[in-house]
Amino acid sequence: MTADRNDEDGRGGGGLTTGEVARRLGVAPTTVRTWDRRYGLGPDAHTGGTHRRWTPADVARLERMCALTATGVPPAEAARMVKSPGPPAPDGPAPVAPPVAAPPAASRRSRAHAGLRLGDARQECKGIARAALRLDAAALEDLLATAIEAHGLITAWTEVLMPTLQAVGRKWENSGERYVEVEHFLSWHVSGALRRCAPPVAADRPGATTMLACVPGENHTLPLEVLAAALAERQLPVRMFGAALPVDSLVAAVRRTGPAVVGLWAQSRTTASRPLAEHVAAMEWGVRGARRKAVVLTLGPGWAGHAVPGLARPRGLAEAVAAVESLVPG
Structure with missing residues (x-):
């Protein structure tokens, strides 16, 4: 041992x-x-x-x-x-790890993409x-x-x-x-x-919750899961709704949550919806004389061609975390 x-x-x-x-x-x-x-x-x-x-x-x-x-x-x-030795090289002994003999053509075709191209990652x-x-x-x-x-x-x-x-x-x-x-x-x-690595979600504080959801038709949830975990690390209340939240459900969740921030993720330009983002940004709730709105963050590469005037579009998750920290009261 x-x-x-x-x-x-x-x-x-x-x-x-x-x-x-x-x-x-x-x-x-x-x-x-x-x-x-x-x-x-x-x-x-x-x-x-x-x-x-x-x-x-x-x-x-x-x-x-x-x-x-x-x-x-x-x-x-x-x-x-x-372990089997290969044929000796022309100018010296066989290498320690000789290349594997080339398989038949059909096998080569089936294994043509056996390794991932990760470049300099x-x-x-x-x-x-x-x-x-x-x-x-x-x-x-x-x-x-x-x-x-x-x-x-x-x-x-x-x-x-x-x-x-x-x-x-x-x-x-x-x-x-x-x-x-x-x-x-x-x-x-x-x-x-x-x-597993994220801490427990912080308790809600009035007007301090961040709501995260993929726009309708969008199923790429992993970036939002990273963002939710990063916000939880910072003890910021967050509610995660995951993939392809329908419009009516999104609107209902915003009204019931009363969030300070709404993050809408779109991976593809085909799912990013400028009218939806504008509608959520215009929503109000609360008692008369003290109405509130959420700050909407358009998140993900899908919004690159659908910029919404007046709405923030963080360029990455680190920028998104910084934006939420600046908007949510401590």
């Missing part, structure tokens, strides 16, 4: 710890240890005789293992392929994407919680979670809907991670 603790907290010397390797690959640390114990894919050397440290060559083998298992190759067969994106592709729930939940804890809600969403979700969406669009299950799987786990 002592060796494992030292392995995870990074006191073992040069190279990567098992925990660091697991996060990079998007697998659970237990998976890395199982591949080591069962298939002999552990590090080539130990530091100080006890601590397990992984070199770039060690990690390269595991990356090939991940790539093969993600395409459906059984783990035992994938390990055999990773954070390393966490790649790990989360790999875990989502493998439908590895335990690893995915661990990676999501680690990203949120390390970066905070807004930064984790903007720089890690959203780019990964966008990459999964592109993969789905470009591969004949073969990866719909991956998108649903990742979205569900992101939503769960956001709810």
